[in-house]
Amino acid sequence: MRYLLAVLRFISAGTILLPLAFLLAGCTVGPKYIKPTVPLTPAYKEEAPSSFKDSDQWQPARPGDRTSRGNWWEIFGDPELNKLEEQIAGSNQNLKVAEARFRAARAAIRFNQASQFPTISTAPSASYVKSSDFSPNFPSKIAQSGKGDFVLPFDLSYELDLWGRVRRSVAAAREEAQATAADYETAKLSLEAELALDYFELRSADAQKQLLDDTVKAYTDNVQLTLGRFKGGVSPKADVAQAQTQLDTTRVQDTDVTVQRAQFEHAIAILIGEPPAEFSLPAAPLNYQPPGSPLGLPSELLQRRPDIAAAERRVAEANQRIGIARAAYFPVVTLGATAGFAGSQGSNWFGWPSGFWAVGPALAETLFDAGRRRATSESARANYDAAVATYRQTSLTAFQEVEDNVAALRILENEMRQQQQATASSLESLQLFTNRYNGGVDTYLQVITAQTIELANERNQIDILRRRLEANVLLIKALGGGWDVSNLPHF
Numbered sequence: 001m002r003y004l005l006a007v008l009r010f011i012s013a014g015t016i017l018l019p020l021a022f023l024l025a026g027c028t029v030g031p032k033y034i035k036p037t038v039p040l041t042p043a044y045k046e047e048a049p050s051s052f053k054d055s056d057q058w059q060p061a062r063p064g065d066r067t068s069r070g071n072w073w074e075i076f077g078d079p080e081l082n083k084l085e086e087q088i089a090g091s092n093q094n095l096k097v098a099e100a101r102f103r104a105a106r107a108a109i110r111f112n113q114a115s116q117f118p119t120i121s122t123a124p125s126a127s128y129v130k131s132s133d134f135s136p137n138f139p140s141k142i143a144q145s146g147k148g149d150f151v152l153p154f155d156l157s158y159e160l161d162l163w164g165r166v167r168r169s170v171a172a173a174r175e176e177a178q179a180t181a182a183d184y185e186t187a188k189l190s191l192e193a194e195l196a197l198d199y200f201e202l203r204s205a206d207a208q209k210q211l212l213d214d215t216v217k218a219y220t221d222n223v224q225l226t227l228g229r230f231k232g233g234v235s236p237k238a239d240v241a242q243a244q245t246q247l248d249t250t251r252v253q254d255t256d257v258t259v260q261r262a263q264f265e266h267a268i269a270i271l272i273g274e275p276p277a278e279f280s281l282p283a284a285p286l287n288y289q290p291p292g293s294p295l296g297l298p299s300e301l302l303q304r305r306p307d308i309a310a311a312e313r314r315v316a317e318a319n320q321r322i323g324i325a326r327a328a329y330f331p332v333v334t335l336g337a338t339a340g341f342a343g344s345q346g347s348n349w350f351g352w353p354s355g356f357w358a359v360g361p362a363l364a365e366t367l368f369d370a371g372r373r374r375a376t377s378e379s380a381r382a383n384y385d386a387a388v389a390t391y392r393q394t395s396l397t398a399f400q401e402v403e404d405n406v407a408a409l410r411i412l413e414n415e416m417r418q419q420q421q422a423t424a425s426s427l428e429s430l431q432l433f434t435n436r437y438n439g440g441v442d443t444y445l446q447v448i449t450a451q452t453i454e455l456a457n458e459r460n461q462i463d464i465l466r467r468r469l470e471a472n473v474l475l476i477k478a479l480g481g482g483w484d485v486s487n488l489p490h491f
Helices: 002-024 072-076 077-085 095-116 165-232 239-269 299-306 306-327 372-439 444-478
Strands: 121-122 125-129 149-160 332-343 355-364
Touching: 072 165, 077 165, 077 332, 077 444, 095 165, 149 355, 165 239, 165 306, 165 444, 299 306, 299 372, 372 444
Parallel strands: none
Antiparallel strands: 121 149, 125 149, 149 332, 332 355
């Protein structure tokens, strides 16, 4: 009966302490989070290419727009590229590392949330101790020969979150998990862009190989032509030597392209999680028309880029860490309770007379720590300042990447028109010098010079197309690849 009354007193004390605890728990020390500002301009400096105007192709997401933008790489209209890109999410090992880190950060939320609830533990024990008959201060007749001890305790410990330390720890874990989720999206976008870049490099090598193969065949015919003219006494042997040199030089270039292609094919294999020995891509021409995509406003870019979102979330986390460091200046109040059964033998272990309990709060306050808490607080503020600077620098770098690739696309568009004209002129020049050589007007050196210029223009035209495609990929990456801050998980 006494034990029952004691339990009722414990419950009554809890009904008084718990409302008080909840009232005090509403206090949170430390600064409130304010999102840092970033230097912004109303519009981008660089003018978009003419191909971007009134474009109805892929458009980057706008803030708060949850409409699915689809897979950005589909705008290039290449089924092989689409197939490769879809394999990254499930096969790339680096992306799996980023995904595992996100799961670990998500588990850290639950770890910190556990501190908001009481911890209950038990440590049952059963022991028997025999005392010596010759123990001091006890005659042998009085001394007991042995004693049993059976204990079943239940211990409860609960820290009252008076200053918001636990709540800020949970909030910091949530913000780190969001940042890690954005890190995953950043890694995924980077890998997707890297695969597209390697793919276009490979297709450019295919186009260069096809051009050089055709050129080798044409130069082989020229060697036979000069050889026939030499045997007929029309041309000197120097023409044959020049034609053979031109052919051999072009063969070297043709062989060198195959090395580059093999390396890009191996890189693609690794990106999709396959051994290079088990992966191959058949050759295909570089037949693409660089697509266009609206740019939007610089202010929208802050919510489109996952790396910017990750940096901003880590600023919020660093702000929480300041509050956690501040809470260390205040006392820690812990509510503890112990209840259970204790008996001298197993038969009376669970009887009501064997019950025991204890309850009461405990307060702990550090009186002197030689400046440890101040150093921790200063470190937290320094980390916050570093996070703000990282956020602003990440944003500025994003603006630069957009401006760089917009300028590259506009300039390369003009350069392509100039190169097409130069290629047409070099073809015409080669035809004229070839006809003059056949007519005996010019030496074969003029033909060799025209061939060299024409081949360089053909190769440069392919290279400009590759650079335009890669600038498109880099611009889409710079715009976030269709990602939006609303895609961040909420915990």
